[in-house]
Amino acid sequence: xxxxxxxxxxxxxxxxxxxxxxxxxxxxxxxxxxxxxxxxxxxxxxxxxxxxxxxxxxxxxxxxxxxxxxxxxxxxxxxxxxxxxxxxxxxxxxxxxxxxxxxxxxxxxxxxxxxxxxxxxxxxxxxxxxxxxxxxxxxxxxxxxxxxxxxxxxxxxxxxxxxxxxxxxxxxxxxxxxxxxxxxxxxxxxxxxxxxxxxxxxxxxxxxxxxxxxxxxxxxxxxxxxxxxxxxxxxxxxxxxxxxxxxxxxxxxxxxxxxxxxxxxxxxxxxxxxxxxxxxxxxxxxxxxxxxxxxxxxxxxxxxxxxxxxxxxxxxxxxxxxxxxxxxxxxxxxxxxxxxxxxxxxxxxxxxxxxxxxxxxxxxxxxxxxxxxx
Numbered sequence: 138x139x140x141x142x143x144x145x146x147x148x149x150x151x152x153x154x155x156x157x158x159x160x161x162x163x164x165x166x167x168x169x170x171x172x173x174x175x176x177x178x179x180x181x182x183x184x185x186x187x188x189x190x191x192x193x194x195x196x197x198x199x200x201x202x203x204x205x206x207x208x209x210x211x212x213x214x215x216x217x218x219x220x221x222x223x224x225x226x227x228x229x230x231x232x233x234x235x236x237x238x239x240x241x242x243x244x245x246x247x248x249x250x251x252x253x254x255x256x257x258x259x260x261x262x263x264x265x266x267x268x269x270x271x272x273x274x275x276x277x278x279x280x281x282x283x284x285x286x287x288x289x290x291x292x293x294x295x296x297x298x299x300x301x302x303x304x305x306x307x308x309x310x311x312x313x314x315x316x317x318x319x320x321x322x323x324x325x326x327x328x329x330x331x332x333x334x335x336x337x338x339x340x341x342x343x344x345x346x347x348x349x350x351x352x353x354x355x356x357x358x359x360x361x362x363x364x365x366x367x368x369x370x371x372x373x374x375x376x377x378x379x380x381x382x383x384x385x386x387x388x389x390x391x392x393x394x395x396x397x398x399x400x401x402x403x404x405x406x407x408x409x410x411x412x413x414x415x416x417x418x419x420x421x422x423x424x425x426x427x428x429x430x431x432x433x434x435x436x437x438x439x440x441x442x443x444x445x446x447x448x449x450x451x452x453x454x455x456x457x458x459x460x461x462x463x464x465x466x467x468x469x470x471x472x473x474x475x476x477x478x479x480x481x482x483x484x485x486x487x488x489x490x491x492x493x494x495x496x497x498x499x500x501x502x503x504x505x506x507x508x509x510x511x
Contacts, residue, residue: 149227149261151235152347153248154267155297157290158241158423159442159463163193165269165339166238170201171232172343178396181232183222187240188462192425195451202230204279206315212247220246220255225258235261241423241464243395244293245300265347269339270302273311274422274443280319287466289393298327303334303346303368308443310337343510348442393466395421397473401459404429404482413445413480421465427457 152169161502166182171179181202183255184194188207204222206316209215226235237488239248245266252263298304304324309317316334324333334341343349363502417424424441436451436459463473 145259147452149229149232149235149259150264151223151237151252151261151299152264153245153252153266154236154238155245155248155266155301156168156241156305157271157274157294157297158270159440160241160271160274161336161339162238162241162269162304164198164265165305165307165341166236167196168339168341169236169302169343169347170198172349174198174200176349178233179230180228181230183219183226183236183237185215185238185240185243187242187464188398190201190398190426190460190462192427192438192460192462193238194353195427195453196280196449202232203500209228210243211243211251212243214241215298216247219251220258222476223252223261224259227261234264236374244292244296246296247284248298254372260407263425265274265303266301267305267346268297269307270298270320270324271443272306272308274308275306275323276312276316276320276387279323280316284415287393295327298331299323299389301331302327304328304331305334305339305341305346307339307354308336309335337413368391395470396463397463397468399461399474400479401428401477404431404433405459405480409480411446412471414441416476418440418464418465418468419444420467421463423464426461426464427451428461430461 156162169358170180170182171415179202181204182197183204183206184191184197185206186208188208191205191207194203194205204226206215206218206222213220225234226232237248237252239245249263249266252261252501256262275294306317306320306324312320320335321335324331334346405428410428410430414424422442425439427432427436427438429436436453436457437448438451439446439448461477
């Protein structure tokens with residue numbers, strides 16, 4: 138994967154993983170790391186978290202070099218830290234490739250610009266921008282009269298699709314055939330150049346995705362036409378609609394999304410936690426965190442998106458803080474504080490009774506975990 142930039146000089150390729158909150162980026166990252174290690178390659182990871190707590194980094198294998206940029210987004214507020222983090226990974230670990238996982242709110246076009254500037258002073262090359270799209274969320278936000286995306290979220294989705302050379306339409310098992318075709322056609326209209334893979338649980342042929350396999354043209358060199366790949370990597374023909382290109386992406390502003398972080402005082406009741414999750418409004422796009430349930434010693438990493446939740450046991454030799462992180466549009470911090478207080482039993486009985494959700498509330502479903510589960 139590593140290439141020669143000149144006489145005796147190694148050029149380190151960089152792959153950016155983009156995609157909205159909960160689309161499956163971390164699951165894809167884990168699959169890429171495993172594939173690279175099986176090929177005898179040394180990967181490195183640059184992980185960006187919009188919040189102040191490192192959660193996705195907990196899932197990374199201990200033998201993979203990693204740098205983390207916290208409490209901001211590398212497309213804007215902490216963009217200046219991107220070059221320094223890449224430099225650290227290149228000089229300290231000499232990897233065969235660096236995978237950058239952006240936050241779910243990142244505009245990849247801004248990251249591309251920053252990494253292009255970085256390549257002027259470091260022996261790196263931006264090889265590919267891969268965007269993971271949650272099929273069910275994409276249809277809900279962009280399709281039909283009941284499309285629910287705000288102008289800001291729609292601009293973000295557009296930029297994430299438009300700036301990519303490879304798209305992975307994930308969670309396809311949750312769509313019927315007609316809706317899946319609608320999603321594929323919409324993606325093709327927004328980006329005619331990109332390869333499109335379909336997947337469940339971010340299962341794709343990594344060799345075909347990143348150009349490891351013989352005969353593959355390599356990520357980032359996709360030619361003029363859009364190609365469609367199945368989860369097994371088989372290429373299929375696809376007819377591209379003649380619709381107009383999507384509107385231009387918006388500015389990389391995240392003010393429309395609230396990030397709420399709360400550290401827990403200790404173990405919580407599992408049934409109360411599941412009621413807490415079920416009571417979250419549809420405006421909460423993403424929640425994740427570390428919890429310990431009463432009567433259990435193991436901490437669990439939970440991932441919540443699209444009314445589904447999954448849990449993974451944390452394999453760590455050190456005690457981590459139990460914490461909740463919630464992200465969404467139009468959510469009230471006061472309301473979130475009240476709900477967490479109720480979860481932890483910190484409200485007076487009268488207030489707890491008033492805060493109890495009404496009957497018939499939609500429940501959060503458990504989706505079987507696969508790798509990281511998101």
